[in-house]
Amino acid sequence: MYILTADEMREMDRQTIETFGLPGRVLMENAGRGAVRAIFDTWPEIYSRRVAVIAGKGNNGGDGFVIARYLAQHGVDAAVYLLASRDRLRGDAAANFKHLETLGIPVTEMPDDLTFSRYKEEIAQCHLIVDAILGTGLDSEVKGYFRDIIDFINQVSAPVFCVDIASGLHTETGQPCGICVKADATATFAFAKLGHMLLPGARYTGKLFIIDIGIPPHIVRAANPRHQVLTSGWIRSRLPARDQQSHKGQTGHVLVAAGSTGKSGAAVMAATAAMRAGAGLVTLAVPESINTIVESRGLETMTRPLAEARGGTLGKDSLEPIVSMLSDKSCLALGPGMGTADTTRELVCALIENSPVPVVVDADGLNNLAGCLGVLKNKRAEIILTPHPGEMARLAKTSTAEIQADRVSAARNFAKAQGVLLVLKGARTVIAHPDGRVFVNTTGNPGMASGGMGDVLTGMIAGFTAQGVAADAACHLGVYLHGAAADLLAKNRGPVGYMAGDVMDHLPETFGAIDSGAFTDMAHDCRPLL
Ligand SMILES: NC(=O)C1=CN([C@@H]2O[C@H](COP(=O)(O)OP(=O)(O)OC[C@H]3O[C@@H](n4cnc5c(N)ncnc54)[C@H](O)[C@@H]3O)[C@@H](O)[C@H]2O)[C@H](O)CC1
Numbered sequence: 172m173y174i175l176t177a178d179e180m181r182e183m184d185r186q187t188i189e190t191f192g193l194p195g196r197v198l199m200e201n202a203g204r205g206a207v208r209a210i211f212d213t214w215p216e217i218y219s220r221r222v223a224v225i226a227g228k229g230n231n232g233g234d235g236f237v238i239a240r241y242l243a244q245h246g247v248d249a250a251v252y253l254l255a256s257r258d259r260l261r262g263d264a265a266a267n268f269k270h271l272e273t274l275g276i277p278v279t280e281m282p283d284d285l286t287f288s289r290y291k292e293e294i295a296q297c298h299l300i301v302d303a304i305l306g307t308g309l310d311s312e313v314k315g316y317f318r319d320i321i322d323f324i325n326q327v328s329a330p331v332f333c334v335d336i337a338s339g340l341h342t343e344t345g346q347p348c349g350i351c352v353k354a355d356a357t358a359t360f361a362f363a364k365l366g367h368m369l370l371p372g373a374r375y376t377g378k379l380f381i382i383d384i385g386i387p388p389h390i391v392r393a394a395n396p397r398h399q400v401l402t403s404g405w406i407r408s409r410l411p412a413r414d415q416q417s418h419k420g421q422t423g424h425v426l427v428a429a430g431s432t433g434k435s436g437a438a439v440m441a442a443t444a445a446m447r448a449g450a451g452l453v454t455l456a457v458p459e460s461i462n463t464i465v466e467s468r469g470l471e472t473m474t475r476p477l478a479e480a481r482g483g484t485l486g487k488d489s490l491e492p493i494v495s496m497l498s499d500k501s502c503l504a505l506g507p508g509m510g511t512a513d514t515t516r517e518l519v520c521a522l523i524e525n526s527p528v529p530v531v532v533d534a535d536g537l538n539n540l541a542g543c544l545g546v547l548k549n550k551r552a553e554i555i556l557t558p559h560p561g562e563m564a565r566l567a568k569t570s571t572a573e574i575q576a577d578r579v580s581a582a583r584n585f586a587k588a589q590g591v592l593l594v595l596k597g598a599r600t601v602i603a604h605p606d607g608r609v610f611v612n613t614t615g616n617p618g619m620a621s622g623g624m625g626d627v628l629t630g631m632i633a634g635f636t637a638q639g640v641a642a643d644a645a646c647h648l649g650v651y652l653h654g655a656a657a658d659l660l661a662k663n664r665g666p667v668g669y670m671a672g673d674v675m676d677h678l679p680e681t682f683g684a685i686d687s688g689a690f691t692d693m694a695h696d697c698r699p700l701l
């Protein structure tokens with residue numbers, strides 16, 4: 172499902188108006204009318220109650236005027252509070268404002284704090300507040316009077332419905348620009364925007380309705396939107412098909428190079444998760460001193476003990492044996508629990524440069540790679556990096572806060588610059604492709620904040636890649652199903668207390684739930700309305 176930036180939406184609007192010939196007034200009419208359907212759908216008891224439409228001077232406010240008109244037409248006691256004087260209105264918003272006057276719908280001009288203070292009480296007594304203050308035209312930090320208004324809206328007890336996007340929410344980053352309206356429901360137009368799907372934006376958005384305002388499909392296709400949300404349908408269509416006569420020689424062989432003294436669990440988890448994702452065979456290459464432990468814990472996987480460096484880690488002496496093992500493997504998972512000794516870093520960097528098969532790099536693999544990013548230029552196969560925000564900050568040589576402030580841009584910039592697939596983990600994992608496309612995942616829940624989850628994801632992505640799924644689709648499958656398995660556990664067993672091992676053990680049921688359509692995600696809950 173496409174999700175748009177403000178610029179992309181503006182451009183589609185412009186094309187629809189100028190080249191297709193659908194007037195802006197029609198788009199605004201469709202927007203307002205659809206929003207009213209979403210209001211009645213959410214609050215069917217709102218007939219004959221009082222609704223305050225708080226409108227800004229832009230087109231978001233214009234949508235608010237259309238909403239007030241339809242609400243009034245259907246027996247709602249609707250009143251408009253305009254955060255400007257009426258002579259500031261332009262174009263379609265001004266035209267729709269005139270209709271309000273013709274129809275005798277009450278309008279209050281409230282251009283400043285002083286006038287606002289007179290109407291606070293009246294607004295607070297409404298049964299619903301419609302926020303039509305700022306939409307995709309938000310272009311700066313919200314301060315002063317607008318800040319006071321939003322602060323007030325967030326304090327009144329009435330539910331809040333947002334037009335297009337919660338006022339104050341940044342359309343692309345999903346971060347509040349200083350302050351942001353907290354919605355119970357939002358109606359957006361044509362497509363969801365990035366800010367609705369990312370966090371914390373999704374929390375400010377509430378239930379999301381997507382209103383078809385008439386943008387024709389050829390204009391959408393020509394715009395070629397760069398961002399999508401992963402959906403269960405998309406995932407279902409990319410699951411590797413299995414023939415009745417499939418045998419383990421056909422379903423891929425993963426090599427996992429991982430582990431060190433004290434961190435054998437990470438290696439076992441990644442290897443087992445690859446099997447749970449459906450890989451036919453998994454071999455785990457580990458420092459020899461942990462081989463016995465690893466063998467006893469991962470019954471289905473094979474192991475290959477390698478001569479180890481000081482401190483019980485894999486070092487550069489393992490390069491030759493690992494590269495030769497890769498000749499009959501279909502994917503390499505590299506990094507979990509490996510440590511960051513100099514010799515390990517040399518090994519990791521040489522493997523990323525020389526592997527003939529796709530490599531999934533995680534954890535210490537990433538920390539090691541941060542010291543030799545140049546090797547990515549010479550890579551022979553596709554490289555998938557799966558950093559959490561801290562690891563991403565190390566790779567991009569910035570701070571975790573910088574990464575989190577705009578996760579999509581951080582992931583995209585790195586993936587494009589380095590020519591890799593980048594999976595930026597954390598709530599709403601972002602998958603950035605080297606061609607600039609970005610996919611956002613909405614599965615997963617806070618119960619996943621526990622050790623080993625990353626090792627499981629690494630193994631899953633490697634397991635799908637090994638089965639012949641394209642590396643980018645393997646990232647989609649791994650990330651979505653990892654979160655979906657955790658969502659099913661949270662629902663069926665409890666919100667916390669399940670562990671990474673439980674997540675991978677729950678994959679068979681998760682495959683079944685995706686296949687049957689029993690698992691639904693956030694995109695499924697966005698109701699398209701005409
Ligand atoms: N296809 C569609 O999505 C359609 C959307 N419509 C609606 O139009 C708005 C976008 O309208 P626009 O006039 O471009 O911008 P806004 O109304 O969001 O706001 C612009 C207004 O606000 C001022 N402003 C910007 N930032 C701030 C700030 N931080 N503090 C105070 N004021 C600010 C800015 O200067 C402008 O004056 C979209 O969201 C939809 O709701 C169409 O109606 C139909 C098609």
Ligand SMILES: [K+]
Nearest residue numbers: 305334336338
């Ligand atoms: K709004």
